[in-house]
Amino acid sequence: MKRCLCLLHKLEDIFCSFGLLVVTAVLFVNVVLRYFFRSGLHWSDEFIRYFMIWISFIGISLGVREDKLMAVDLILNYSSPGQQRVIKFINNILGAVFGVLLCYYGIQSVGTMSGSAQVSPALEMPMYIFYIAIPLSGALMTLEFICGAIRSLTAEHAEEQLTKEGGEA
Numbered sequence: 001m002k003r004c005l006c007l008l009h010k011l012e013d014i015f016c017s018f019g020l021l022v023v024t025a026v027l028f029v030n031v032v033l034r035y036f037f038r039s040g041l042h043w044s045d046e047f048i049r050y051f052m053i054w055i056s057f058i059g060i061s062l063g064v065r066e067d068k069l070m071a072v073d074l075i076l077n078y079s080s081p082g083q084q085r086v087i088k089f090i091n092n093i094l095g096a097v098f099g100v101l102l103c104y105y106g107i108q109s110v111g112t113m114s115g116s117a118q119v120s121p122a123l124e125m126p127m128y129i130f131y132i133a134i135p136l137s138g139a140l141m142t143l144e145f146i147c148g149a150i151r152s153l154t155a156e157h158a159e160e161q162l163t164k165e166g167g168e169a
Contacts, residue, residue: 005147012062012140019055023048043122050120050130057133061140064095064148085152092149096142103138110135 030044063069071091076084113128120127 005143008140008143009065012058016055016059016062019051019058023051023055046120046122050123053130054133057137058140060137061144064141064144067148085155089149089152092145092152096145096149099138099140099142099145101138103135103142106131106134106136106138 026041026044027048030040034040060069076087079087110128110131113131114126116127118127119125120130
């Protein structure tokens with residue numbers, strides 16, 4: 001299981017890094033073409049927009065994994081370590097519920113879009129391909145929140161063991 005998570009994390013990192021590199025390259029080429037040749041890539045704006053959406057949605061799971069999402073931690077700052085673990089656990093469970101809902105409604109959106117013949121104007125790709133980022137992000141986010149909840153429980157257990165053995169917590 002841990003090996004699968006490591007592989008998934010590596011794929012997320014590669015996708016977001018490579019995606020930003022590709023978006024930057026396409027944007028640079030388009031600016032050069034517009035400035036020097038008075039003609040740009042007609043599909044570049046749409047490509048950049050949709051790719052950035054994908055990067056953002058996949059990047060959410062990176063933020064959850066690294067605990068870098070925006071948060072109001074006023075209550076955590078005035079809580080004991082035990083209370084902090086409980087609050088973090090509840091936060092992870094609520095985040096997982098949100099991820100499940102995002103995945104569920106994202107799948108419905110993809111189903112709706114796949115039933116239509118709508119394509120993007122410049123790239124002429126089926127729109128459901130762009131909507132797949134929503135349930136995928138929800139699934140990845142749910143997985144990361146569940147892992148965070150497990151970490152908060154196992155950290156509590158490890159801390160209790162250290163305290164019982166006379167070590168520092």
